Amino acid sequence: MKEVLIVYYSQSGQLLDIVQNVASSIEGKNVNITYYRISPENDYKFPWKQEDFYDAFPESFLQIPCELKPPKADILERKYDLIILGYQVWYLTPSIPINSFLKSDVAKKLLDQTPVVTVIACRNMWLMAQEKMKRLLVACNAKLVGNIALVDRHINHISVITIVHWMLGGKKTKYLGIFPKPGVSDEDVKASEKFGTPIRKALLTNDYANLQDELLALDAVKVKPLLIQTDIRGNVLFTKWANLIIKKGPSGNPKRKKLLVLFKYYLLFAIWAIAPIVFIVFLATYIPRYNKIKRDKAYYSSVSLKNN
Structure with missing residues (x-):
């Protein structure tokens, strides 16, 4: 009997729906599946209060x-x-509960020398989060053998509006009745069951060598070249902001409030003003950077980790 553990942290329930759909085509004869929801001592309430959402940024x-x-x-x-x-x-970055789990002794015990498939559900940018995930898994002596990343397929500025409606309102509905539903589409959530078939085959044969290629053939990952540089640049800027804010004290400290308000407006400015400029620069440099973009796209679609 093959034993599979599904570890997850989901606020809205969307991610749980996805992993359950993936599991539906893995479970069955000779496979037993166990679920483990990570539970913080002080859980992060959903829907978010706006001040709590921004206060979670530095940590x-x-x-x-x-x-x-x-x-x-x-x-x-x-x-x-x-x-x-x-x-x-x-x-x-991987969410605080997931990061906390991966830095725990429990994770080191469970993940030691164990194949891992990561399943991501997010708005659109996950590339650098997955790089951080890869390093966390290495620290746990785990082996990443597959990755599935499901995103909101709508254009950036539309998904910004709809995700805020969902995060702060708590309902995955059409904002004002005219915007599309936020998050991963219902169709993509339902279709995620297809990813379980190659995972089950690899599990039963204990051969994960080609699993990521088989998942890619099923569109488990779609890397958008524009978002590679956006994500990298965002990490550089977030590093400065996070280190500045954390110096004012831990989560909930009123001394951070003014900086968090500034960060909020900076974030809105970056999304609405800087992002379009980045897109124009990306288009202007696409041809001379084509070979590097191609290499980057292949790397971020893989389960490999660069030495640097």
């Missing part, structure tokens, strides 16, 4: 862990043949 980006409730004893008593790790992206 999210700087990957500062929070306290977690321990998993049930029976989860720790088994050795798993495969772990599926479902995570959200917060501020270009």
Whole structure:
């Protein structure tokens, strides 16, 4: 009997729907699936309050862990043949609960020498978050064998409006009745069950060598070249902001409030004013940078980790 553990943290339930759909075509004869929802001691409420959402930025980006409730004893008593790790992206980084889990002794015990498939559900930028995830998995002595990244397919500025409606309002509905529904589309959530077929085959044969290629053939990952540089540049700027804010104290400290308000307006300015300029520069330099863009696209679609 093959043992599979699905570790996840989902606020709205979207990510749980996705991993359950993936699991639906893995489970069955000779496969037993166990779920483990990561639970912070002080959970992050959904829908978000606006001030809480921005206050989570420094700890999210700087990957500062929070306290977690321990998993049930029976989860720790088994050795798993495969772990599926479902995570959200917060501020270009794996969410605080997922990051906290991966830095825990529990994760080091569960993940040691274990194949891992990551499943991401986010708005659009996940590339650098996955690079951070790769390094966290290496620290746990785990082996990343597959990645699935599902995103909001609508254009950037539309998805910004709709995701705010969802995060702060708590309902995955059409904003004002005219905007598209936020998040990963219902069709993509339902279709995610197709990814379980190659995962099950790799699990039963204990051969993961070609799993990511098979997942890519099913459109498990779509790397948009424009977002590579946007994500990298965003990480540079977020580093400066996060380090500046964290000096004012930990989460909830009123001394951070003024800087968090400034960060909020900077973020809005970056999305609405700087992003279009970045797009123009990207188009202007696309041809001379074509070969590098092609290499980058292949790398970020893979499960490899650069030495640097």
